[in-house]
Amino acid sequence: MSDGVLVLGVGNILMGDEGVGVEVVQRLSERPLPAGFTCLDGGTGSLSLLDPMLTADRVVLIDATSDGEPVGTMKRLRPRFSKDYPRRITAHDIGLKDLLDAFYLLGKEPDVTLYTISIEFPQEVGVGLSEPLRKALPAIVVEIHAGLACESLTAQPART
Secondary structure (H helix, E strand, O other): OOOOEEEEEOOOOOEHHHHHHHHHHHHHOOOOOOOOEEEEEOOOOOHHHHHHHHHOOEEEEEEEEOOOOOOOOEEEEOOOOHHHOOOOOOOOHHHHHHHHHHHHHOOOOOOEEEEEEEOOOOOOOEOOOOHHHHHHHHHHHHHHHHHHHHHHHHHOOOOO
């Protein structure tokens, strides 16, 4: 693995707030990122994401979660196994967990930072974020962007 840090936003943009991970990664890609960081719109997730994830040194994953918190609540987690990921009820939930389990079947252990953004579930079909999430989005993007700078520091090799 040697392709730096992959910033992967996932979600279904046809299901309103469920597409917030994609929206965040699109906004992050418009900002200057630390060297070695690449943004990718992962859509609803699938095994097609396995290759870019396997070739990355680290993965920063951004996704919606239905956790009962107020809409727009963001959490930063460092899950190790798929069972450590928050329980979500989204269209791509099973695919991502299967994808992470595939790492272990291939003898790899992914280095993942997960940013979850709380949404209400179920979502109505339709493009665009709800008003509460639209209002929270700029602060979410700023906070994750700042977090990427921290990821950059921890991704550097130790100097002797």
